[in-house]
Amino acid sequence: MIEKKGFDNEKYLTEQTAAILERVKKFNNKLYLEFGGKLMFDYHAARVLPGYDPNVKIRLLQKLKDQAGILIAIYAGAIERKKIRADFGITYDADVMKLIDELKELGLDVIGVVITRFEGQPAAQLFKNKLERRGVKVYTHKFTKGYPTDVDLIVSDAGYGENDYIETDKPLVVVTGPGPNSGKLATCLSQIYHDHKKGIKASYAKFETFPIWNLPLKHPVNVAYEAATADLKDVNLIDPFHLTAYNKITVNYNRDVDCFPVIARILKKLMGEDVYKSPTDMGVNMAGFGIVDDEVCKAAAKQEIIRRYFRYKCEYLIGLVDEECVQRITLLMKEIGVVEEDRVVVSEARKVAVELEKKGKGNEGVFCGAAIELKDGTIITGKNSHLMHATASVILNAIKHLSQVPDHLHLLSPNIIEAIGKFKKEILGKKTVSLDLEETLIALSISATSNPTAQLATDKLKELSRCELHATHIPTPGDELGLKRLGINLTCDPNFSTTSLFIS
Numbered sequence: 001m002i003e004k005k006g007f008d009n010e011k012y013l014t015e016q017t018a019a020i021l022e023r024v025k026k027f028n029n030k031l032y033l034e035f036g037g038k039l040m041f042d043y044h045a046a047r048v049l050p051g052y053d054p055n056v057k058i059r060l061l062q063k064l065k066d067q068a069g070i071l072i073a074i075y076a077g078a079i080e081r082k083k084i085r086a087d088f089g090i091t092y093d094a095d096v097m098k099l100i101d102e103l104k105e106l107g108l109d110v111i112g113v114v115i116t117r118f119e120g121q122p123a124a125q126l127f128k129n130k131l132e133r134r135g136v137k138v139y140t141h142k143f144t145k146g147y148p149t150d151v152d153l154i155v156s157d158a159g160y161g162e163n164d165y166i167e168t169d170k171p172l173v174v175v176t177g178p179g180p181n182s183g184k185l186a187t188c189l190s191q192i193y194h195d196h197k198k199g200i201k202a203s204y205a206k207f208e209t210f211p212i213w214n215l216p217l218k219h220p221v222n223v224a225y226e227a228a229t230a231d232l233k234d235v236n237l238i239d240p241f242h243l244t245a246y247n248k249i250t251v252n253y254n255r256d257v258d259c260f261p262v263i264a265r266i267l268k269k270l271m272g273e274d275v276y277k278s279p280t281d282m283g284v285n286m287a288g289f290g291i292v293d294d295e296v297c298k299a300a301a302k303q304e305i306i307r308r309y310f311r312y313k314c315e316y317l318i319g320l321v322d323e324e325c326v327q328r329i330t331l332l333m334k335e336i337g338v339v340e341e342d343r344v345v346v347s348e349a350r351k352v353a354v355e356l357e358k359k360g361k362g363n364e365g366v367f368c369g370a371a372i373e374l375k376d377g378t379i380i381t382g383k384n385s386h387l388m389h390a391t392a393s394v395i396l397n398a399i400k401h402l403s404q405v406p407d408h409l410h411l412l413s414p415n416i417i418e419a420i421g422k423f424k425k426e427i428l429g430k431k432t433v434s435l436d437l438e439e440t441l442i443a444l445s446i447s448a449t450s451n452p453t454a455q456l457a458t459d460k461l462k463e464l465s466r467c468e469l470h471a472t473h474i475p476t477p478g479d480e481l482g483l484k485r486l487g488i489n490l491t492c493d494p495n496f497s498t499t500s501l502f503i504s
Contacts, residue, residue: 003375003466005051006297012290013056017063019284020172020207024067027203029171030195032188033284036208039176040102041088045209047489048224048301049291057207061108061174068172069109072096073182076115076124085178089484092178093127099178100136111168112137116183119143139164144186148262155269160193174207180232185259189266196270203275204267206256206282211236213250213280214288220301222251223336227308230328231321242278250280302336303468306343309333310491314474317494343491345371345379345470350493352381352390353472361385363434366497370394370471372488374402375463385434387417389497391471391479392440395464395486402460403453411454412443437475437482464488473497 024031037045039057046054053059061068078092085095096113103110113131115124118140128138141163146153153159173191175184188204195202210225222236239252241260256279263282267275276282291297312329315321333339341347352369361367363384370382370390380401382394396411405411420443421433435443441461448455465487473495475483483490 003050004293004296006293006295006300007049007051007290008292009051009053009056009059009290011292012052012286013060013063015286015289016284017060019286020060020064023205023284024172028201030200030202031171032173032175032191032202032204034184034188034204034206035174035176036184036206037210038179039174040099042209044224044228044304045287047304047307048221048297049287050296050300051292052290058103058106058108062106064172065108067170068174069111069168069170070103071111071114071166071168071173071175071187072099073114073116073175073177073184073187075177075182076118076121078179078182079115079124079127080121082123083179089481092182093123095178097131099176109170110136111166111173112139114139114141114164114166114183114187116141116186117143137166139166141183141187141190144190147186148259151262151265151269155193155266160190161197163190163194165194166191180229185263189263189270192267192270201271203271204263204282205284208256208283208285209287211251211253212288213239213252213283213285215251217251218335220298220305220336223332224301224304224308225253227305227329227332230308230312230332231315231325233324233328239278239280242280245277245281250278252279252283256282302338303343305329305332305336306338306340307489307491309340310343310470310493313494314492317474317496343468343470345373345468346491348379348381349470349472352383356383366473368471368473368497370469372398372464372467372469374398374467384497387414387421388435388440389437389476389479390473391469391475391483392435392437394469395437395461395482396440396444396457398464398467399457399460402463403457405453405457409453411451411457412440412447416443416447436478438478438485441482461486 040055042054046052074092074096083092085092088095100110113136115128118124131138144154145159175187177184192202192204211222215222217236217238226234226236235254236251237254237257239250239257242248242250260279264276309329312321312325316326348371349369353367356367356369363386368384368390372380372394380394380398382390382397384390400411417435420435424430425433444454444458448458467488469488469490471492474492474497476497
């Protein structure tokens with residue numbers, strides 16, 4: 001996994017900033033810009049476009065901070081269902097609070113939070129109370145009456161007019177959210193309605209990274225977007241409106257294409273003219289111009305499709321997605337011509353599990369293997385035992401390799417591991433005593449205070465960020481949290497690591 005650069009951030013920043021400022025100027029210095037995807041920590045983009053800075057959008061906003069304010073939209077139903085942002089393992093409402101803190105630390109203007117499709121949901125009301133009592137402005141928008149067919153009702157006092165109006169004083173208002181279906185578009189259009197009633201001729205545009213409109217429809221980077229949204233049933237397609245208007249082939253996706261006629265009619269009702277001829281026209285997306293090595297990006301995107309495949313297979317086993325989602329991602333794998341074993345750590349992890357089973361040396365009848373690919377392409381493996389989980393084992397083996405610690409030297413004394421296991425069983429009353437990754441990392445940090453070898457190895461943990469790891473079983477919460485904190489890209493086979501329903 002020797003890292004190669006496929007994307008130039010500086011080139012992208014220059015192109016994207018210029019495109020946004022041009023759009024603001026075009027619409028009388030008042031533009032609501034919907035930010036699709038993640039505003040911060042866009043790890044999907046970083047994985048499929050090697051070299052992409054996960055926080056490049058923030059860098060862009062810092063360049064525009066004197067002209068831009070930020071609104072954060074969150075769907076009330078997502079708060080009620082405690083929807084999780086997978087890459088952090090936190091709920092959407094927690095992610096909003098995290099985002100507010102980070103934006104303020106960066107000196108960016110957070111106008112407030114909009115709770116969309118709010119119908120008095122108890123959890124959403126509690127979230128509103130919590131933010132307001134900490135000095136954050138919170139607004140609520142209801143489901144828009146008449147949407148999507150009755151434009152006259154939508155663009156009226158009984159439609160958008162029923163929503164809270166949010167005072168803004170910057171020419172550019174960025175509307176973002178913790179994930180898809182947060183209500184960003186409706187927030188933009190509602191604001192434009194109120195602005196026009198006040199004589200402010202505002203308009204709308206969309207900042208979208210994927211799909212990339214000027215790449216081929218079946219380019220792996222665009223297919224990786226379909227893979228990432230297989231649970232939402234998003235499908236890339238040729239923009240038919242753009243083809244009709246300009247006789248030019250561009251790529252968009254079904255939700256934008258499906259809702260474009262409605263958005264176009266709403267904007268015409270608001271502004272008295274046809275603002276855009278196609279969904280591609282609405283977009284401000286210069287990501288394609290940042291690609292400097294297409295082959296590197298193709299290879300990275302194929303790996304991302306495989307990662308999503310494993311993730312959805314596990315989520316199906318847990319009950320988070322339906323069978324149609326698994327079928328969809330399986331078809332995408334075949335369409336792009338990749339198989340599980342194209343992810344090199346998969347075969348290595350499975351070999352370890354097979355060898356364990358042959359020797360009967362697993363833990364409580366479970367034979368789990370794990371493999372990590374370091375940045376120089378070296379594969380390191382680990383296995384589960386009565387002392388620790390396979391993910392904990394492989395991480396210790398990896399940092400021993402990086403720090404050139406001989407195999408016979410222990411980073412953690414067996415006595416320490418056994419003492420922790422005894423504490424877990426006799427004091428905490430846990431049934432399993434083997435250490436998960438999070439527990440192992442804590443034990444390692446303690447050992448490092450008195451063991452120079454452990455300290456040397458601990459310093460190497462940061463070198464594991466963005467490395468690829470596969471495990472033959474779904475990790476426990478402590479394993480998964482530890483891997484996320486280390487920044488490791490995890491996949492696993494859809495097998496539970498224990499027969500216990502609760503621990504699984």
